[in-house]
Amino acid sequence: xxxxxxxxxxxxxxxxxxxxxxxxxxxxxxxxxxxxxxxxxxxxxxxxxxxxxxxxxxxxxxxxxxxxxxxxxxxxxxxxxxxxxxxxxxxxxxxxxxxxxxxxxxxxxxxxxxxxxxxxxxxxxxxxxxxxxxxxxxxxxxxxxxxxxxxxxxxxxxxxxxxxxxxxxxxxxxxxxxxxxxxxxxxxxxxxxxxxxxxxxxxxxxxxxxxxxxxxxxxxxxxxxxxxxxxxxxxxxxxxxxxxxxxxxxxxxxxxxxxxxxxxxxxxxxxxxxxxxxxxxxxxxxxxxxxxxxxxxxxxxxxxxxx
Amino acid sequence: xxxxxxxxxxxxxxxxxxxxxxxxxxxxxxxxxxxxxxxxxxxxxxxxxxxxxxxxxxxxxxxxxxxxxxxxxxxxxxxxxxxxxxxxxxxxxxxxxxxxxxxxxxxxxxxxxxxxxxxxxxxxxxxxxxxxxxxxxxxxxxxxxxxxxxxxxxxxxxxxxxxxxxxxxxxxxxxxxxxxxxxxxxxxxxxxxxxxxxxxxxxxxxxxxxxxxxxxxxxxxxxxxxxxxxxxxxxxxxxxxxxxxxxxxxxxxxxxxxxxxxxxxxxxxxxxxxxxxxxxxxxxxxxxxxxxxxxxxxxxxxxxx
Numbered sequence: 001x002x003x004x005x006x007x008x009x010x011x012x013x014x015x016x017x018x019x020x021x022x023x024x025x026x027x028x029x030x031x032x033x034x035x036x037x038x039x040x041x042x043x044x045x046x047x048x049x050x051x052x053x054x055x056x057x058x059x060x061x062x063x064x065x066x067x068x069x070x071x072x073x074x075x076x077x078x079x080x081x082x083x084x085x086x087x088x089x090x091x092x093x094x095x096x097x098x099x100x101x102x103x104x105x106x107x108x109x110x111x112x113x114x115x116x117x118x119x120x121x122x123x124x125x126x127x128x129x130x131x132x133x134x135x136x137x138x139x140x141x142x143x144x145x146x147x148x149x150x151x152x153x154x155x156x157x158x159x160x161x162x163x164x165x166x167x168x169x170x171x172x173x174x175x176x177x178x179x180x181x182x183x184x185x186x187x188x189x190x191x192x193x194x195x196x197x198x199x200x201x202x203x204x205x206x207x208x209x210x211x212x213x214x215x216x217x218x219x220x221x222x223x224x225x226x227x228x229x230x231x232x233x234x235x236x237x238x239x240x241x242x243x244x245x246x247x248x249x250x251x252x253x254x255x256x257x258x259x260x261x262x263x264x265x266x267x268x269x270x271x272x273x274x275x276x277x278x279x280x281x282x283x284x285x286x287x288x289x290x291x292x293x294x295x296x297x298x299x300x301x302x303x304x305x306x307x
Numbered sequence: 308x309x310x311x312x313x314x315x316x317x318x319x320x321x322x323x324x325x326x327x328x329x330x331x332x333x334x335x336x337x338x339x340x341x342x343x344x345x346x347x348x349x350x351x352x353x354x355x356x357x358x359x360x361x362x363x364x365x366x367x368x369x370x371x372x373x374x375x376x377x378x379x380x381x382x383x384x385x386x387x388x389x390x391x392x393x394x395x396x397x398x399x400x401x402x403x404x405x406x407x408x409x410x411x412x413x414x415x416x417x418x419x420x421x422x423x424x425x426x427x428x429x430x431x432x433x434x435x436x437x438x439x440x441x442x443x444x445x446x447x448x449x450x451x452x453x454x455x456x457x458x459x460x461x462x463x464x465x466x467x468x469x470x471x472x473x474x475x476x477x478x479x480x481x482x483x484x485x486x487x488x489x490x491x492x493x494x495x496x497x498x499x500x501x502x503x504x505x506x507x508x509x510x511x512x513x514x515x516x517x518x519x520x521x522x523x524x525x526x527x528x529x530x531x532x533x534x535x536x537x538x539x540x541x542x543x544x545x546x547x548x549x550x551x552x553x554x555x556x557x558x559x560x561x562x563x564x565x566x567x568x569x570x571x572x573x574x575x576x577x578x579x580x581x582x583x584x585x586x587x588x589x590x591x592x593x594x595x596x597x598x599x600x601x602x603x604x605x606x607x608x609x610x611x612x
Contacts, residue, residue, distance in 0.1 A: 006515065007471055008515060011515075013426055013429055013441065016425060016485060017441065019422065020445065020448070020482050022463070023447055023478060023483070024486075027456035027459040028456045028459075029459040031455050041458070041462065049309060084354075091346075091347035098582075107348060107351065112355075113351050113354075113355055115599060116355045116359055117354065117358055119359070121606060122539055122591050122594075122595045122602065123543070123591060123592070124542070124545065124560075126545050126561040126564055127564065129559075130564060131362075131584060133359060133363055141380075142361070142381075145380045176357070176358070179354075188607065238545075238546045241454065247566075262452065264513060265454050265455070268342070269457075269458040270461075275462075279458050282454060282458065285454065285455060286451065286455055291450055
């Protein structure tokens with residue numbers, strides 16, 4: 001029996017673990033090692049160079065630009081996205097017309113809003129980025145032609161072509177595609193807060209804004225915090241890479257104004273053939289990600305509310 | 308429940324509003340409620356328009372001529388130009404991209420669910436040395452930046468001869484889907500009752516048989532949730548194939564769309580591009596609307612522990 005149990009355990013774990021070890025763990029471990037080499041990725045010969053790559057990274061202007069943009073994304077994206085989502089979710093759940101015997105009520109048609117808001121979540125970020133790339137097109141895009149139509153002929157920004165605006169355009173796309181997910185998520189959380197709490201607070205004369213900050217937000221804090229981590233990883237990871245890679249000129253341009261860390265890793269490795277140095281930047285990205293998670297966990301620590 | 312900090316009670320001093328909001332509401336409050344109601348509908352409608360508009364616009368543009376997309380972007384199509392769709396489907400190889408994507412996602416989805424549930428079941432139900440270690444090994448993969456592993460992974464795949472192959476891409480998709488799948492299904496298997504599995508064992512079923520014939524059917528709701536999550540993630544995957552699958556004939560949908568955007572951009576074939584985009588967008592949106600409840604449950608399941 002015991003023997004059969006272990007054979008079963010090993011039998012069931014060996015395939016998933018092997019796959020995971022070969023394609024995920026092993027490359028991760030290797031990347032740390034390669035970050036200390038001058039490997040090009042093209043030839044099999046390389047040698048250890050100690051911390052050369054790391055000191056080169058600290059002198060690399062483009063690395064600092066990418067880092068700056070990534071940090072900006074990590075600070076702004078969660079703030080705006082979660083802020084908007086909380087606002088919309090609160091409006092959905094508490095903004096309704098009063099009915100008999102109910103101090104608060106959801107707005108009519110809230111399920112319709114939730115369905116529509118969730119659309120971008122199921123779409124590929126590639127589709128979204130391509131759609132917005134055309135919307136931002138300075139001569140015939142949706143945005144500028146709308147501006148023209150309402151008589152703002154003088155106001156025709158270059159959007160993705162303007163180094164001052166391009167990164168914000170990318171941000172808008174990422175916000176547009178993620179807000180709906182959090183509206184649905186927060187909305188579910190808000191629906192599970194007992195209505196008595198709101199009734200008691202409203203009876204005591206609290207305004208709705210007060211009830212939001214004193215009741216809704218504290219009781220939702222755990223969900224908000226995990227949303228924060230999720231958004232941060234998104235801002236440092238695949239989604240930011242994809243949006244910048246697909247939408248911007250260069251990609252990463254104009255004039256490195258939208259380049260982000262994952263994109264710079266990709267370009268260094270596969271365009272510039274400097275695989276060793278690319279993994280060094282990747283390790284830098286790993287450190288930023290861990291720092292971010294640690295900060296959110298630390299800042300977000302609060303007494304857990306049971307209800 | 309620890310929120311006892313209610314603000315000091317303010318007597319209802321606000322000027323009474325003439326129109327009350329029906330019976331049962333005191334005047335001052337229902338005034339506030341009404342203003343809030345109008346305001347909240349206002350902002351909710353604006354965001355709904357902002358979300359739906361670009362999608363509708365793309366559908367509209369896919370039926371227009373290039374000229375009218377550029378000159379009158381907001382006008383309705385003069386007639387439905389279905390030739391845009393057929394051009395995108397055949398000349399722009401959308402049909403090939405669809406076929407490749409279905410092949411890759413089909414294979415990796417089955418593999419992910421099978422391998423993920425096997426690992427999760429063992430980790431959730433059996434005590435053995437190293438159980439915790441293996442569990443955290445899997446979980447850890449959720450927070451690491453994938454791009455860091457991608458550089459060496461490219462060369463690992465190259466050495467194994469798996470680069471630019473469908474089966475290679477399937478294996479990589481499965482491996483990178485395992486962390487979340489194992490995390491989600493482990494907690495799911497823990498919630499299932501033990502008694503039924505024990506009864507099956509007493510009846511002489513082997514561990515393997517118990518798993519496939521008793522536990523897997525019981526875990527169906529969890530498998531559906533995590534299946535939807537993985538399906539969308541793998542269907543929309545862009546970064547992995549961009550690095551590992553550069554063969555023009557083997558491109559998946561997301562790569563194909565970028566390719567289409569680049570080449571149609573030169574040709575100025577915007578209508579073809581939008582037809583391709585809508586083609587890729589519609590099946591997912593329709594599936595979402597039909598299975599709305601399950602999709603939302605599947606995608607939010609991970610965030611609501």
